[in-house]
Amino acid sequence: MTAPRHDAFDDLVLRHVATALGVATADVDPGADLAGLGLGSVQVLALLGDLEDALGVDLDLEAVVDNPTPRALAAHLRSVVDVPGTAA
8 A cells, every 4th residue: 555645735734733743744643633643722723823824824723623634634725725727
């Protein structure tokens, strides 16, 4: 089985989660629950703010509640950010 492909959204989320945790990006399991990784509510809100700033979109806490892993959050961000050339 091959490893899932990472893209810019995966990398962005992993970098920001790693920064919030004070660890290297490689130490963040993309499939792990954010709470299980050690992110508390204050850190999650800061993470959302950082992602909003980086992407120029508005996010609410539901983004993390509904997408509780870095991989799921990256997939959600892909769906809400208008990326040129991806429209059908």
